[in-house]
Amino acid sequence: MEANLAHIHEEKPFQESDIGHTTLFPSFRVDLRHYSEKEYNKFVKMNTVRDWSALSWKDVGRPYEVKTFSKDRIDYEKEHGHEMKPYTSWQYFNKAFHEWFVKDVPSEQKRQKKQFMNSLTSFKPGEIKSALSEVAKIQLWNYAHRIQDGIWDPRGKRALFEGLHLKQPRILFLGAAEGYEAMQLAAMYPSAHVTMVDYDAYCKTTRFEEFPDTYPFLGENPSTGQDKVYYKHDFNIDYVVDDIRNLTYGNEFDIVLSVGLLEHFPDSFKPEVVDWHRKFLKPGGYAIFTTPRNQIRSRLYYRVMADVMNHTYRELMTLEQMGLYIYENGFDILQHGYIKVHNGIVAKPR
Numbered sequence: 636m637e638a639n640l641a642h643i644h645e646e647k648p649f650q651e652s653d654i655g656h657t658t659l660f661p662s663f664r665v666d667l668r669h670y671s672e673k674e675y676n677k678f679v680k681m682n683t684v685r686d687w688s689a690l691s692w693k694d695v696g697r698p699y700e701v702k703t704f705s706k707d708r709i710d711y712e713k714e715h716g717h718e719m720k721p722y723t724s725w726q727y728f729n730k731a732f733h734e735w736f737v738k739d740v741p742s743e744q745k746r747q748k749k750q751f752m753n754s755l756t757s758f759k760p761g762e763i764k765s766a767l768s769e770v771a772k773i774q775l776w777n778y779a780h781r782i783q784d785g786i787w788d789p790r791g792k793r794a795l796f797e798g799l800h801l802k803q804p805r806i807l808f809l810g811a812a813e814g815y816e817a818m819q820l821a822a823m824y825p826s827a828h829v830t831m832v833d834y835d836a837y838c839k840t841t842r843f844e845e846f847p848d849t850y851p852f853l854g855e856n857p858s859t860g861q862d863k864v865y866y867k868h869d870f871n872i873d874y875v876v877d878d879i880r881n882l883t884y885g886n887e888f889d890i891v892l893s894v895g896l897l898e899h900f901p902d903s904f905k906p907e908v909v910d911w912h913r914k915f916l917k918p919g920g921y922a923i924f925t926t927p928r929n930q931i932r933s934r935l936y937y938r939v940m941a942d943v944m945n946h947t948y949r950e951l952m953t954l955e956q957m958g959l960y961i962y963e964n965g966f967d968i969l970q971h972g973y974i975k976v977h978n979g980i981v982a983k984p985r
């Protein structure tokens with residue numbers, strides 16, 4: 636269903652009566668459907684590894700390193716004569732990525748196609764190639780984010796997050812960016828208190844602030860156990876701008892979560908990054924990790940979208956590789972699987 640645009644100007648445009656429906660807006664999809672069994676089996680594969688202690692690096696191989704960097708990073712390094720530092724690379728990444736989330740995709744598709752047709756009349760190969768690459772990017776973004784909903788993937792995230800038996804949990808989101816997954820968790824485990832942490836202030840002031848107030852999250856009504864629709868302003872959220880390494884919390888969180896963090900650190904840092912997920916957990920708390928999958932279509936995505944996505948060190952992992960990093964750094968894996976474009980793991984300190 637394409638969106639009636641008047642709808643999105645209402646404060647809470649979706650109600651419980653919209654559950655079971657999906658609506659396509661110019662910048663994103665709203666999806667209040669549950670998976671049918673057939674769809675679940677197509678997009679979600681859970682718990683395929685029987686015994687993590689039996690896996691070794693020899694069996695699973697090493698992650699794939701993405702080596703096509705954005706033009707901004709290449710230009711920066713030429714100009715400054717040194718490698719871009721991680722913090723700077725995240726500032727570039729967050730700005731570039733956010734600009735895509737707010738695009739009116741159908742208008743942009745029209746504009747880029749027109750530009751490409753005009754470039755053909757220039758007979759300049761450079762101009763034609765560059766216009767074609769812009770068409771490819773917007774087409775791929777439309778497919779990956781808007782049509783397939785592969786980045787937010789609410790149904791996949793719910794499949795990964797379900798069954799944690801938590802009441803009013805405290806949730807810590809490390810490297811939160813716009814904070815999507817913690818909001819999905821807060822809808823599923825009502826009256827949660829969420830602490831989002833990101834050291835790039837732009838994530839708080841722009842990525843999170845501009846996350847649409849009207850985007851509905853499907854969760855639970857604690858008094859009836861039925862489905863309920865929540866919005867960003869229904870959640871209890873603190874957003875902390877700081878380096879994760881400076882945090883001084885005790886063992887106070889029921890869930891410590893990261894989405895797309897572990898794969899940005901070379902192996903020598905991975906034990907420390909895994910440890911960030913243990914340090915602030917209450918006894919019995921859950922650590923949740925997701926990372927992008929190593930599959931042909933993801934490699935293609937990061938190549939075509941290099942200027943938007945590739946300012947930082949980045950790996951693509953298999954579920955087994957991701958799980959082994961977590962397992963060998965002291966966690967037992969309770970749930971693992973892949974959901975569209977990400978691997979996901981729910982774990983507890985051993």
Ligand SMILES: C[S@@+](CC[C@H](N)C(=O)[O-])C[C@H]1O[C@@H](n2cnc3c(N)ncnc32)[C@H](O)[C@@H]1O
Binds near residue numbers: 809810838894895896
């Ligand atoms: C790849 S993003 C997470 C993916 C996210 N869902 C998105 O849409 O961009 C990782 C985030 O972690 C943050 N980050 C990386 N290292 C950090 C650190 N040491 N302390 C705090 N935040 C950090 C970055 O600023 C970035 O916003």
